[in-house]
Amino acid sequence: MTLLIRVLSLGLLLLAGQAHAQLNIEITGGGANQIPIAIAPFAGESALPASITQVIEADLARSGRFRTLFVPPQNPALSDATAVDLSAWRARTADALAVGGVYPQAGGRVEVRFKLYDVPRQASLGGLSFTVAPNQTRPVAHRIADYIYEKLTGDRGVFSTRMAYVVKAGPNYQLQIADADGVNPQTALSSREPIISPAWSPDGSQIAYVSFENKRPVVYAHSLQTGQRRALAKFPGSNSAPAWSPDGRQLAVALSKEGGTQIYLINADGPGVQRLTRTRAIDTEPFFAPDGRSIYFTSDRGGSPQIYRTPVSGGRAERVTLSGSYNVSPRVSPDGRTLAYIAREGGRFQVAVLDLASGQSQVLTDTQRDESPSFAPNGKMILYATEVGGRGVLSITSSDGRVNPQRLSVPAADVREPAWGPYPSN
Amino acid sequence: MKKIIAVAAFAMLIAGCSSTPTTDGGAPVQEGTAPSGPSAGAVDGRSVAGDPLNDPNHPLYKSLQARSVFFDYDSDAIKSEFVPVVEAHARFLRDNANRKVLIQGNADERGSREYNLGLGQRRADAIKSRMTLLGANAGQIESTSLGEEKPRCTEATETCYGENRRGDLVY
Numbered sequence: 001m002t003l004l005i006r007v008l009s010l011g012l013l014l015l016a017g018q019a020h021a022q023l024n025i026e027i028t029g030g031g032a033n034q035i036p037i038a039i040a041p042f043a044g045e046s047a048l049p050a051s052i053t054q055v056i057e058a059d060l061a062r063s064g065r066f067r068t069l070f071v072p073p074q075n076p077a078l079s080d081a082t083a084v085d086l087s088a089w090r091a092r093t094a095d096a097l098a099v100g101g102v103y104p105q106a107g108g109r110v111e112v113r114f115k116l117y118d119v120p121r122q123a124s125l126g127g128l129s130f131t132v133a134p135n136q137t138r139p140v141a142h143r144i145a146d147y148i149y150e151k152l153t154g155d156r157g158v159f160s161t162r163m164a165y166v167v168k169a170g171p172n173y174q175l176q177i178a179d180a181d182g183v184n185p186q187t188a189l190s191s192r193e194p195i196i197s198p199a200w201s202p203d204g205s206q207i208a209y210v211s212f213e214n215k216r217p218v219v220y221a222h223s224l225q226t227g228q229r230r231a232l233a234k235f236p237g238s239n240s241a242p243a244w245s246p247d248g249r250q251l252a253v254a255l256s257k258e259g260g261t262q263i264y265l266i267n268a269d270g271p272g273v274q275r276l277t278r279t280r281a282i283d284t285e286p287f288f289a290p291d292g293r294s295i296y297f298t299s300d301r302g303g304s305p306q307i308y309r310t311p312v313s314g315g316r317a318e319r320v321t322l323s324g325s326y327n328v329s330p331r332v333s334p335d336g337r338t339l340a341y342i343a344r345e346g347g348r349f350q351v352a353v354l355d356l357a358s359g360q361s362q363v364l365t366d367t368q369r370d371e372s373p374s375f376a377p378n379g380k381m382i383l384y385a386t387e388v389g390g391r392g393v394l395s396i397t398s399s400d401g402r403v404n405p406q407r408l409s410v411p412a413a414d415v416r417e418p419a420w421g422p423y424p425s426n
Numbered sequence: 427m428k429k430i431i432a433v434a435a436f437a438m439l440i441a442g443c444s445s446t447p448t449t450d451g452g453a454p455v456q457e458g459t460a461p462s463g464p465s466a467g468a469v470d471g472r473s474v475a476g477d478p479l480n481d482p483n484h485p486l487y488k489s490l491q492a493r494s495v496f497f498d499y500d501s502d503a504i505k506s507e508f509v510p511v512v513e514a515h516a517r518f519l520r521d522n523a524n525r526k527v528l529i530q531g532n533a534d535e536r537g538s539r540e541y542n543l544g545l546g547q548r549r550a551d552a553i554k555s556r557m558t559l560l561g562a563n564a565g566q567i568e569s570t571s572l573g574e575e576k577p578r579c580t581e582a583t584e585t586c587y588g589e590n591r592r593g594d595l596v597y
Contacts, residue, residue: 194575196539215528215596216570217543238547238571241540254540256570259551261544282544298541305541328538342538349537371538417539 034067035152038094041071042112043079043101048134052100052112055141056148058181059159062396063149063381064403069094080113086122094119096152100127100144102137110134114144116151125151138183158376162421163383164188164198164207165394169413175209177224177421182408188222189229197372198419199242199251201268207419208232208242208251219253221268233266233273243286243295244268245312252276252286252295263297265312277310277317287330288312296320296330296339307341321354323361329372333379338399340373340382351384353399364401374420375399385416392416478518479597489514493595495553496588499534500545502552512553515595516560523563528596529553531571532578534587539573546571546593553593 037060041053060066069092076082079101089097100114115127128147130140139160146157159180167174173195178185189195193212200207201221208221217240219233233239237256244251248268255264255273263276263286277283281301288295292312299308302319307330310317321327326344333340336356343352343363351370354361369387376383382399385392388407392414397405409415478486493515495508504512519525531550533542550569558564579586 194572196573196575212572212575215530216568217572236568236570238543240543254544256547256551259569261547261571282541282548284544285538285540298538300541300544305538326537328541344537 034065035095036067036069036093037096037098037148037152038069038071038089038092039098040074040078040100042099042114043077043081045102045137047104048102048110048137050135050138052102052137052141052144055138055181056098056145059142059145059157060148062181062406063157064398064406065149065153080115080127084117086117086119089117089119090122096125096148098144098148105131108133110137112137112140112144114147116148138179142179142181155380156378156423158378158381158420158423160424161377162204163374163394163418164200164421165385165418166195166198166416167410167413168194168392168416169410175207175222177207180420188224188227196417197241198417199244200419200421201244202246202248202422203425204422205425208244210240210242219251232268233264235273241284241286243288245288246290246292252288252297254284254286263295276312276314285329287332289332290334290336296332298328298330307339320356321361322359327352331373331375333375333399334377335379338379340375340399342370342373351382351397353382353401362401364397364399365395365405367395370395372417372419374418376420377423381420383418383420385418394418486514486518490518495549495593497549497591497593499587499591502545502548504552504556509556512556513560516557516562519557519563519566520561523566525597526566526568529567529569530576530594530596531569532576532590532592532594533571533574534590535574535577535582536587539575543571543573543575546573549591549593553595 039053039057045052057068061068078099080099081101084099097117097119103111105111109131111129111131113129116125118125128144132140142159145159149157161180162177163180164177167176171192173191174187175189175195175198176185176187191211191213196210198207198209205225206221206223208219210217210219217238218231219239219242220229221232222229232251233253233255235255235257239253239255241254242251250265250267252263252265254261260280261282261284263283265274265276279301281299283297283299285298286295294309294311296307296309298305304325305328306319307321307327308317309320324343327341329342331340339354339356341352342349348368349370351364351373352361353364367386371385373382373384380399381396383394383396386395394408394415395405476484478484479490481487492511495504495511519527529550531546533545550571554567554569557567577590579589
């Protein structure tokens with residue numbers, strides 16, 4: 001209900017009819033081929049508690065695919081309401097120009113309007129309009145950044161998504177959820193005992209995780225709307241490694257209730273448990289392929305931990321990682337084509353990607369102790385945990401390895417176990 | 427040698443327990459219904475000669491004080507120096523059918539947290555398996571894992587890693 005109200009109050013509507021204009025900007029995705037964009041400071045935004053322009057610029061810069069150009073003060077100020085001379089911007093080597101304004105409305109609300117132009121083609125790329133409370137402009141800025149990103153790269157933006165991660169400060173563990181830019185962290189669970197392996201439900205309404213508060217690992221699901229949680233797997237022994245099926249109706253988990261560590265399917269609502277693997281090895285870290293028909297997982301059935309794939313309907317598992325002595329933590333890209341995982345090579349644990357069609361693999365990072373890779377919902381970035389200067393930090397790299405990683409850290413604490421959330425449902 | 431003493435002490439205890447009623451004024455052994463839960467194990471035995479797990483005067487106390495078994499890297503083999511630890515607790519469970527133990531396996535911090543949870547489980551299972559071979563009932567033993575999450579030592583050294591590759595017996 002509250003979600004519905006929020007959607008309505010956001011009042012999303014397209015201003016211009018050219019929303020389907022084709023792009024002529026080459027999709028590169030590389031840090032070396034950044035798209036130069038000029039974003040004029042939004043007219044009237046100085047009356048807001050926070051700048052919209054800065055949030056948009058920071059989002060685009062973080063993606064590694066844009067370079068923002070300095071926009072000198074104009075008189076009169078550039079906005080969605082003023083005429084723009086696109087030929088002048090061409091001379092400044094901008095490929096795109098974004099303009100916008102903030103307009104007071106009845107009841108203390110503001111309307112934020114925005115337009116995007118393709119400078120080389122001297123064409124409009126459409127725009128957006130939102131009516132919100134003055135302190136609610138940050139989500140609006142993320143939506144505008146998403147729009148710009150999609151129009152100029154052809155890929156859906158992920159600036160309106162959230163991420164979950166665990167902060168360890170001294171003896172305390174917190175499961176936190178923040179916006180994709182690290183702002184607005186909310187604590188879902190505080191505990192004196194470890195929390196690991198958070199996993200978002202496909203609709204973003206719940207996070208499953210493993211808590212050690214009962215002297216043994218137990219899998220819980222936390223509802224972000226109600227703040228309540230329930231035990232999903234609390235069998236004797238160890239309950240861990242939750243992964244949601246794409247339809248959200250099942251989870252794959254690793255259980256030791258029959259001895260060893262094996263993969264089972266459980267229902268997201270109510271009882272029902274079904275054993276999926278049957279070996280004397282450690283079978284763990286299940287992850288559903290996006291079509292929901294197979295599960296990737298880690299197993300040491302061949303003597304060293306490697307990644308395997310097995311049909312959910314049962315049947316033979318096949319080995320996926322063929323080289324190296326330690327390949328763990330499989331995560332499949334949203335398009336199902338790429339596997340991200342952690343490879344150990346010469347004592348270093350690094351994020352690697354494997355093209356599932358060609359079998360080609362590539363190490364993406366130059367850090368030593370990478371863990372827990374997690375794809376952005378558009379598949380373009382990978383969020384992972386690593387260690388810098390003895391401190392646990394999060395890092396984001398492009399999934400083609402071409403953009404330098406960015407770091408997210410919390411002062412005087414370790415950050416670990418990240419999970420990138422799905423697209424917002426509104 | 428130690429082992430022989432422990433066994434002898436154990437035999438004495440058994441003999442003492444089986445002679446009912448006791449002459450020292452203690453209450454007879456009760457086959458108490460132990461409440462479930464890890465913290466509620468200590469019921470029978472305590473009222474007679476004290477709890478061998480907690481009472482320093484109990485003849486078995488010393489043999490049951492060691493509650494950790496340490497492992498080599500990537501191994502779940504119980505090394506010979508820890509066999510007496512496993513044996514002492516196995517006998518205690520065998521002879522106290524309503525006592526229960528939780529075995530928490532642990533791993534060092536290198537590598538995947540979830541795979542390390544699996545390694546810890548494998549170590550806990552190895553201890554459980556050995557204890558059941560020695561006469562403890564599988565239903566008395568729950569094996570679980572804390573993986574790399576509860577290190578006893580937090581430095582990145584081989585000594586430290588060795589301390590963290592262990593199974594703990596929790597009554």
